[in-house]
Amino acid sequence: MNAPVDVTNIRIETDRLILRPWRQEDLEDFYEYARVDGVGQMAGWQPHASMEKSQAILDSFILEKKTFALELKGSGKVIGSLGLETQGRNVGIPEELLGREIGYVLSKDFWGRGLMPEAVNAVIDYCFSVLGFDYLTCGHFVRNNQSRRVIEKCGFHFLTEYDFETRMGTSERVKLYILYNPQKVR
Numbered sequence: 001m002n003a004p005v006d007v008t009n010i011r012i013e014t015d016r017l018i019l020r021p022w023r024q025e026d027l028e029d030f031y032e033y034a035r036v037d038g039v040g041q042m043a044g045w046q047p048h049a050s051m052e053k054s055q056a057i058l059d060s061f062i063l064e065k066k067t068f069a070l071e072l073k074g075s076g077k078v079i080g081s082l083g084l085e086t087q088g089r090n091v092g093i094p095e096e097l098l099g100r101e102i103g104y105v106l107s108k109d110f111w112g113r114g115l116m117p118e119a120v121n122a123v124i125d126y127c128f129s130v131l132g133f134d135y136l137t138c139g140h141f142v143r144n145n146q147s148r149r150v151i152e153k154c155g156f157h158f159l160t161e162y163d164f165e166t167r168m169g170t171s172e173r174v175k176l177y178i179l180y181n182p183q184k185v186r
């Protein structure tokens, strides 16, 4: 079952990042990385063609309260997002267990420095230790080796795979992984 989530009052610090709710002032930083070719397509969406597009998505981030902004410490700049998404399909997880699916995107300028594993590990720790989730899932398109590596490095285990219709009107094969809360007896 999807766990309740509200990031409004959550702030998570890692060595290099602050994870916190999105704000209207983040619009330019968001557009700066979301407009770049080859970023959103790996997650199933087209590069933002205008700042209005970024504004609309930013409004939904603020309204839905399930997505963190990834702020680079020391600069105040937002360089990515990490969402705790609902799982729409039945992937065989027992209904009584509470969890969410992690989704993420990082500015291309910052790829390859281990920043997303750092953010994901901090969110895993928070969701398990503070929010008491039973599990987290995370998935990637089969062609997305960068995301596969993040998932592997964060200790997830393969769960299942399925076809997914993207917002771009394309179909992608998804591999979905799961991590159970080790603090909970199963």
Ligand SMILES: CC(C)(COP(=O)(O)OP(=O)(O)OC[C@H]1O[C@@H](n2cnc3c(N)ncnc32)[C@H](O)[C@@H]1OP(=O)(O)O)[C@@H](O)C(=O)NCCC(=O)NCCS
Pocket (backbone or CB within 6 Å): 038, 039, 040, 042, 043, 103, 104, 105, 106, 107, 110, 111, 112, 113, 114, 115, 116, 117, 139, 140, 141, 144, 145, 146, 147, 149, 150
């Ligand atoms: C997936 C993503 C978040 C990874 O973040 P990151 O902080 O760069 O992660 P890492 O630094 O751990 O790098 C992960 C892998 O990417 C690869 N990589 C790193 N820099 C790269 C670059 N500039 N170009 C291509 N691949 C690169 C490496 O193979 C690395 O694996 P390794 O640690 O085994 O060498 C980032 O690539 C991204 O935002 N991609 C676009 C959106 C996306 O795919 N979202 C996920 C949807 S499921």
